Amino acid sequence: MANIKDIAEKAGVSVTTVSRVINNHPYVSEDKRNRVLKAMEALEYTRNIHAVHLSKGCSNMIGIVLPTVNLPYFAELIAGIADAAAESGIHLSLFQTNYDVQKEIFALSQLKQRQVDGLIFCSKAIADEKLMEWEGPILLCQNSDISRFPTISIPHQEAFRYGLDYLIAKGHKKIAICLARKKGMNSHFRIKAYKEALEEIGEVFREGWVMEKAITINDGKALFHKWKKWEEKPTAIFVANDQVSAGLLLEARAHKVKVPKELAILSVDNHEISQALGITTIDIQTKEMGKQAFAMLKKRIQGQSNERKVLDYRLIERSTV
Amino acid sequence: MANIKDIAEKAGVSVTTVSRVINNHPYVSEDKRNRVLKAMEALEYTRNIHAVHLSKGCSNMIGIVLPTVNLPYFAELIAGIADAAAESGIHLSLFQTNYDVQKEIFALSQLKQRQVDGLIFCSKAIADEKLMEWEGPILLCQNSDISRFPTISIPHQEAFRYGLDYLIAKGHKKIAICLARKKGMNSHFRIKAYKEALEEIGEVFREGWVMEKAITINDGKALFHKWKKWEEKPTAIFVANDQVSAGLLLEARAHKVKVPKELAILSVDNHEISQALGITTIDIQTKEMGKQAFAMLKKRIQGQSNERKVLDYRLIERSTV
DNA sequence: CTGAAAGCGCTTACAG
DNA sequence: CTGAAAGCGCTTACAG
Structure with missing residues (x-):
């Protein structure tokens, strides 16, 4: 597998320049840009994303923590999150916990290890006090006494x-x-x-x-x-x-x-x-909640302070009351 | 954030030894092991998973490609995959494609970049010939003419x-x-x-x-x-x-x-x-299919050759026929 | 049982 | 516009 150094050699430029081309930075002469592009093609270059992550210190991925995907409420929530995430080019990692606190803690440890840049808790079993012991961008899809986390919820x-x-x-x-x-x-x-x-x-x-x-x-x-x-x-x-x-x-x-x-x-x-x-x-606008949850977590990851959103609800009269 | 080098210094050992302790390798004296463990605790060490991935060349994560999670068939499939993956400690990444070929190609490119170690296509829009242009462990949850990929399906x-x-x-x-x-x-x-x-x-x-x-x-x-x-x-x-x-x-x-x-x-x-x-x-045993799909992909990632599994089905007589 | 060193492959501040 | 070099943080073959 060709790496950035191979490309640099083949194109007769520095790895810095190659990196600039890959990341669409300005300030690269047309000539060199073309040579790099050609070399990448010739060597069938594919960027190793792990190196990017290590270097940048983030993973471009967020985790979704939920008891089970196999339930319309959660499936809809995921669908909303996924739509928004796709637009931002952010990957989604799934943590199915079945309300097992240990599995929720596993997800939190993954956040700590940088496997993911942030976590959306769709529903949780872990106690608020326990959750508070963890750091990093965590968003809750429910109301909470912990003001340290952004939340989105229905009243x-x-x-x-x-x-x-x-x-x-x-x-x-x-x-x-x-x-x-x-x-x-x-x-x-x-x-x-x-x-x-x-x-x-x-x-x-x-x-x-x-x-x-x-x-x-x-x-x-x-x-x-x-x-x-x-x-x-x-x-x-x-x-x-x-x-x-x-x-x-x-x-x-x-x-x-x-x-x-x-x-x-x-x-x-x-x-x-x-x-x-x-x-x-x-x-209760489940899908919309997913979309907004993603947007809020993203802002939080980018360093903005916590928001607390409350969504609207409305009664749909049909025939069972 | 403390890294492996900090731990090594604090414990008075080499980074090699620290790595051995972290990975539970044998051949570390009790004394050094304890010193390392203590240092890790003192410095609140958390391993940077990106470095591990870069070094090892794999991500411990597989991708699930499907049109939408918000449909019982796919939700059930995911649940099955997720259960099996959790047992193996493998992460799951979700690619919701909505049958958009471009999004399927995006997932394939992520496999190439090593974002994931393998891909399960629950259902696909991309043509077989196009799919064949891609390399890496790919499992299809459907019958296919491409013998290069393992498949699991219902007859x-x-x-x-x-x-x-x-x-x-x-x-x-x-x-x-x-x-x-x-x-x-x-x-x-x-x-x-x-x-x-x-x-x-x-x-x-x-x-x-x-x-x-x-x-x-x-x-x-x-x-x-x-x-x-x-x-x-x-x-x-x-x-x-x-x-x-x-x-x-x-x-x-x-x-x-x-x-x-x-x-x-x-x-x-x-x-x-x-x-x-x-x-x-x-x-048609949707969940079971998910479980087995995961197991087969895992084997494929480990280098075993392709399997083709066919699951059983059975008619459930109720009252609409 | 132990460690020095090479290797994984990228990004980026700095100097020019 | 360009590049040398340091940095991200781990793993592992090799030699002892």
Whole structure:
């Protein structure tokens, strides 16, 4: 494999000049530029990117940390990040963690070793205090108490409250909620909103009506059967993700339970499946979040100070409430 | 940032020894090992991975080339690759191409520059002949005439034929098919199987009954309306992907068309949504394919010769045929 | 078990 | 516009 020195020799110039040509620097005479170009062609030169990285001290790559890509929410987030990254010519490295703290720490160690220039945490299991021990450009796709990191997020408390008020306005008082997992900032804020809303309408808070570990269509089906068995039934369930809502709705239909008459379903995401099934949901612009997350991390890598962005949401009325 | 030289000085040993300690080589005395370890701790040493890559000539990372991550088929494939890669401690780089040949070429150029040690093409737009101009470890998740590359694939012709025979056995003769895109090896073989099956039962081949550009749930909905408008209607549609089948089925139900009585639907994938909707489909082990693809590429990178694997498939009878 | 030294291949401040 | 030289930080064959 020819290297920059071979090219220099062949073209009769210095390696500096070759480097200038490769990087499109000005101040190279046409004559030398052409000779270099010709030599590169003749020797089938390909730049060794590792040497560039070592020399420049950066990798032109950022890491995406997420539990699994195999879930529409995260897939959409990645797609948004990928689009923006491609425009900037930045590479993407994937860290699938399955909410395993050790794997998140692995990703952080990769940042430290410069494998990547920055990290986007799409969702995390690691505690804020632990995360704070790490340095480098890290962006969180969720609200956080750590002001050291830029964040982009949905105002989950507000949005959830908005959804709850919508259900209440539609006459519901017995409302259950279903989250992906109780841990995590997003759920924290959602539960808070839930409690507040219940208090205002004089309903008691039932621990059992806060369900979790629901992510897939099958989880939604299971949710239906849980609901079916309850003595006292909520008239509405506010579900934090479209996949689960879809499973819930499909299973309800299969068992001739009328939606929304016997059971109302309000969802979050507005991904394709909710549209296909006519599920009333709250659009949270997942892809847009990915795009902006990338832009913010990029700025952070370039040394700008932390931003905190909050995205908008909106209710999409369809037929399940 | 402390480097290996700083550690060597502080510990009073050579850089060679430090390197040995870092890489867990044998033949280092306990005493020196401890001194090095202590020095590393004291100076908060982090290895610069770029130097390692430059020195070793590899990146410990492979690239995944696919049109979009935001589609269950590809997301599942990635998940499989990611699981296997994590076990081997290999990083994953994502190249989202949107079937843009230029972006595929970009990925290939990254392989050449050693940004990645190998490439998995989950699906491609670039022509075989063009691809052949590139060197390095490249694995294709599809059948190919190029014997220079290892491949892993489903026997699409056979599997499609199997599905068609199943439809025929169920009494269908007017069968349409719907593919993701007509270009590409997979479709090539499927259309071939389709023509053969039609010929055997004495049906004519209708160009218009081979539909394409169908990937999403919405595409499936559109497909229904196409079907609805046809004068002469097929009694069954064989759809190459679960998302499209789901859209087709949902829209059929919404318009009170009885499935399978008025319209039978046979699908391919066996992803969660087909299970949720009770769609009869052909399981093609997407995730397993990802796992094995990684293992094969890894072997190829290590210098072993090309393998060609063919995965099994099986029909999952549910309620749409 | 240990180390001096060559090698991986590029970038860039500096001097001209 | 141009080049010599230092620097990025590691690995590894070789000699001992």
